[in-house]
Amino acid sequence: MRKNVERRAALVDAAIEVLARDGARGLTFRAVDAEAGVPVGTASNYFAKRDDLFTQAGGRIYERLQxxxxxxxxxxxxxxxxxxxxxxxxxxxxxxxxxxxxxxxxxxxxxxxxxxxxxxxxxxxxxxxxxxxxxxxxxxxxxxxxxxxxxxxxxxxxxxxxxxxxxxxxxxxxxxxxxxxxxxxxxxxxxxxx
Structure with a gap:
């Protein structure tokens, strides 16, 4: 998995936007890539599975709400x-x-x-x-x-x-x-x- 911290944060923030707009079913690697404006396949290089996106989005939301x-x-x-x-x-x-x-x-x-x-x-x-x-x-x-x-x-x-x-x-x-x-x-x- 990739280690670029800023890119990972941008992808997680994009996942939050996708969740809010399209719901959990709409949270795909492709949708996150599109929202973040990165090449197709980028999110899958940073997250092993969708569950990782879900859990990291949850943690990031709480960070931003503090x-x-x-x-x-x-x-x-x-x-x-x-x-x-x-x-x-x-x-x-x-x-x-x-x-x-x-x-x-x-x-x-x-x-x-x-x-x-x-x-x-x-x-x-x-x-x-x-x-x-x-x-x-x-x-x-x-x-x-x-x-x-x-x-x-x-x-x-x-x-x-x-x-x-x-x-x-x-x-x-x-x-x-x-x-x-x-x-x-x-x-x-x-x-x-x-």
Whole structure:
């Protein structure tokens, strides 16, 4: 297998685009080559089988969805209250929604994982790590709420993102912001104003 790291990343990014546009059945080496603008046969020189494309696309999506250092650092700035949690989660929904093809490809991968045990194992590990990292960051930050609150908000906001990306006319941008705020307000315990 070829070792050119930049070319491999470009092929994996192309696979994400193909998944989002054509679904799992459309993810072929030829389609990835065409999307990446490389000669036919290039993807098959980098990946032994389609399963490799699926698993590497899943990992790459999560890399690209991660918040940058400034966003993570910003979590520790300002008050630790409902308004701050709402702002952070609104940013998260916006950031994830901005990578529309990545999230749609991830939905395709999740469906494909029901048929591919290796992919299911990779995604299960990655999602579990992501959820637990979110829980740990939240608890370490001193923000209101516990681990269960973080998990419930994760589940709620994931479906809001799915709705927003797949049926964008259901909720307006203002509806999305309001729903994030309502989810936070209803999930977190009331703070004593004293």
């Amino acid at each position: 918040p940058d250092a400034a966003t993570l650092g910003g979590m520790l700035e300002g008050p630790r209250d409902l308004a701050r949690v709402t702002a952070l989660l609104t940013e998260t929904v916006g950031r994830i929604s901005a990578f529309r093809t990545g999230y749609l490809a991830l939905l395709e991968l999740r469906l494909e994982a029901t048929r591919r045990p290796g992919l299911r194992a990779v995604l299960t590990e990655r999602v579990r790590e992501d959820v637990e990292a979110n829980v740990a960051r939240h608890l370490e930050s001193g923000m209101p709420g516990d681990a269960t609150t973080v998990r419930l908000l994760y589940l709620t906001l994931n479906w809001l993102i799915v709705e927003n990306l797949t049926l964008p006319e259901v909720f307006t941008e203002e509806d999305v912001r309001r729903l994030v705020a309502d989810a936070v307000e209803r999930s977190l315990p009331r703070q004593d104003p004293r």
